[in-house]
Amino acid sequence: MARAISVVENRQPEARELLAALFPHAGGALVVGVTGPPGAGKSSLVDRMTARLRGSGRTVGIVAVDPTSPFSGGAILGDRIRMQSHATDPGVFIRSMATRGHLGGLAATTGQVLTVLAASGKDVILVETVGVGQDEVEIVGTADVSLVVLVPGLGDEVQALKAGIMEIADVFVVNKADREGAERVVAEIGSMLMMAGEDAQVPAIVQTVATVDEGTEALLSAIEEFRRQAETSGALARKRRAQLRRQLEDAVRQRVMSHLRQRVLSPAEAESMVDRLAARELDPFTAADELVRRLGLA
Amino acid sequence: MARAISVVENRQPEARELLAALFPHAGGALVVGVTGPPGAGKSSLVDRMTARLRGSGRTVGIVAVDPTSPFSGGAILGDRIRMQSHATDPGVFIRSMATRGHLGGLAATTGQVLTVLAASGKDVILVETVGVGQDEVEIVGTADVSLVVLVPGLGDEVQALKAGIMEIADVFVVNKADREGAERVVAEIGSMLMMAGEDAQVPAIVQTVATVDEGTEALLSAIEEFRRQAETSGALARKRRAQLRRQLEDAVRQRVMSHLRQRVLSPAEAESMVDRLAARELDPFTAADELVRRLGLA
Numbered sequence: 001m002a003r004a005i006s007v008v009e010n011r012q013p014e015a016r017e018l019l020a021a022l023f024p025h026a027g028g029a030l031v032v033g034v035t036g037p038p039g040a041g042k043s044s045l046v047d048r049m050t051a052r053l054r055g056s057g058r059t060v061g062i063v064a065v066d067p068t069s070p071f072s073g074g075a076i077l078g079d080r081i082r083m084q085s086h087a088t089d090p091g092v093f094i095r096s097m098a099t100r101g102h103l104g105g106l107a108a109t110t111g112q113v114l115t116v117l118a119a120s121g122k123d124v125i126l127v128e129t130v131g132v133g134q135d136e137v138e139i140v141g142t143a144d145v146s147l148v149v150l151v152p153g154l155g156d157e158v159q160a161l162k163a164g165i166m167e168i169a170d171v172f173v174v175n176k177a178d179r180e181g182a183e184r185v186v187a188e189i190g191s192m193l194m195m196a197g198e199d200a201q202v203p204a205i206v207q208t209v210a211t212v213d214e215g216t217e218a219l220l221s222a223i224e225e226f227r228r229q230a231e232t233s234g235a236l237a238r239k240r241r242a243q244l245r246r247q248l249e250d251a252v253r254q255r256v257m258s259h260l261r262q263r264v265l266s267p268a269e270a271e272s273m274v275d276r277l278a279a280r281e282l283d284p285f286t287a288a289d290e291l292v293r294r295l296g297l298a
Numbered sequence: 299m300a301r302a303i304s305v306v307e308n309r310q311p312e313a314r315e316l317l318a319a320l321f322p323h324a325g326g327a328l329v330v331g332v333t334g335p336p337g338a339g340k341s342s343l344v345d346r347m348t349a350r351l352r353g354s355g356r357t358v359g360i361v362a363v364d365p366t367s368p369f370s371g372g373a374i375l376g377d378r379i380r381m382q383s384h385a386t387d388p389g390v391f392i393r394s395m396a397t398r399g400h401l402g403g404l405a406a407t408t409g410q411v412l413t414v415l416a417a418s419g420k421d422v423i424l425v426e427t428v429g430v431g432q433d434e435v436e437i438v439g440t441a442d443v444s445l446v447v448l449v450p451g452l453g454d455e456v457q458a459l460k461a462g463i464m465e466i467a468d469v470f471v472v473n474k475a476d477r478e479g480a481e482r483v484v485a486e487i488g489s490m491l492m493m494a495g496e497d498a499q500v501p502a503i504v505q506t507v508a509t510v511d512e513g514t515e516a517l518l519s520a521i522e523e524f525r526r527q528a529e530t531s532g533a534l535a536r537k538r539r540a541q542l543r544r545q546l547e548d549a550v551r552q553r554v555m556s557h558l559r560q561r562v563l564s565p566a567e568a569e570s571m572v573d574r575l576a577a578r579e580l581d582p583f584t585a586a587d588e589l590v591r592r593l594g595l596a
Contacts, residue, residue: 255595284548
């Protein structure tokens with residue numbers, strides 16, 4: 001499995017064939033996204049959820065999307081090490097994905113790694129992102145169920161940061177709920193939700209203390225309940241279709257760009273086109289028109 | 299100008315013509331990216347730099363890439379409000395860009411907004427991102443000069459977060475340098491840089507206290523010095539060419555996808571293709587092959 005994921009991550013030539021072969025078998029897993037600001041305790045939660053899921057006989061895949069230092073060759077967070085308690089369990093597969101070298105393609109690659117994990121038969125896949133940027137939101141937002149983890153006592157700017165990830169929450173988790181201010185965070189989320197539209201499923205708010213395994217069972221129940229409702233309402237099927245549409249568009253884009261590079265525009269021609277752009281004699285839109293014509297599409 | 303930016307941000311039909319007309323005039327500005335973890339004081343720094351640049355007669359554009367709440371319709375951070383001290387200065391143009399609704403296209407849109415600002419004749423454009431995800435890194439990394447702002451006393455996880463943005467730093471800023479631990483942060487950056495390759499320009503490390511305007515002049519000098527060296531070495535020209543190549547690819551992709559939607563695949567056909575994907579009877583790669591054939595490209 002680790003080798004298969006590496007093939008996909010490194011975009012090796014055999015990735016396409018591998019993914020096409022695995023795709024028919026990749027529909028069975030429940031994908032749970034876990035996001036939230038740094039320090040919210042996401043890895044501890046993932047650890048606790050994994051233990052409970054294993055206790056009930058379910059197999060688990062964990063994908064941790066990590067920022068990576070080009071100098072250290074891979075930042076390992078302390079939290080990650082803790083998760084290694086599951087490392088010897090054959091029912092758990094853990095994979096860290098470095099964001100380095102994936103500029104712009106991180107979401108696409110993560111989707112493909114999920115295909116590999118799901119096809120391997122994992123019942124539940126937990127996708128944790130450390131960042132709070134758009135790529136991370138996109139990754140987690142395309143999960144079947146998205147958890148947004150908050151904690152009491154974060155500063156104002158961090159609280160503002162969470163705004164961008166509010167809209168993807170299916171379940172809110174207030175972790176470190178034994179700290180002062182937990183009730184206020186719950187109340188704040190509640191009042192925000194009151195301002196939201198009435199058409200959508202109202203997200204549950206679950207309080208946890210991951211360090212002492214408090215609230216883990218309630219969180220898993222909330223996830224299961226969301227899944228059940230989303231299945232009944234058709235929301236889950238719509239989400240999955242949107243995700244497949246994106247995968248298809250990605251594949252088409254990749255094909256077209258490689259066709260352009262291999263058949264239409266020689267490297268020398270491409271360079272001279274960029275020369276003219278750099279000299280501002282040509283603009284990117286007029287240049288794109290020319291390329292689209294040469295592709296025979298206009 | 300605000301209207302022109304809105305046309306671009308909302309991808310209105312006239313955006314293409316507008317951008318093509320502005321592009322030849324958009325080569326003159328120095329674009330400075332400002333990124334770093336939440337709470338590092340980026341907005342205060344931008345504010346101070348703006349004041350100094352105005353003092354030396356230069357015009358300034360500010361683009362603040364902000365996460366936005368779907369509920370409040372636009373989170374305004376306290377720091378942003380402070381920047382409004384420049385709001386009545388005709389030599390300063392400030393624009394907040396919400397990340398909401400830009401999933402996946404934020405970097406492209408930001409590039410186009412920079413074209414509008416540069417064409418308007420702004421001497422320096424400061425691009426500040428609140429997030430620390432890949433999209434934000436990409437936006438800031440494509441600036442002519444990228445600042446990474448750090449502060450003493452951040453927790454371990456936040457320090458790990460910075461790893462992902464280290465590689466884009468042209469100039470490091472240790473802000474709140476009057477706090478305990480500032481020297482240690484400077485030393486840590488220094489030892490990381492020692493492990494980096496010798497081929498690249500070594501980033502300067504500047505200490506600032508933005509709240510009392512300390513170090514602002516030194517920071518502007520470091521930026522100017524980086525620009526001078528990067529101009530001499532050709533690194534700046536290479537960076538700008540890479541950025542233009544991305545803009546061209548974006549434009550081609552948009553054209554091809556709209557051609558596909560308008561001429562090749564009816565909405566009904568697209569839906570039935572997604573039906574087959576959802577039933578896992580068809581995989582995205584085989585489906586993409588079929589679409590590429592129908593585009594006449596294979």
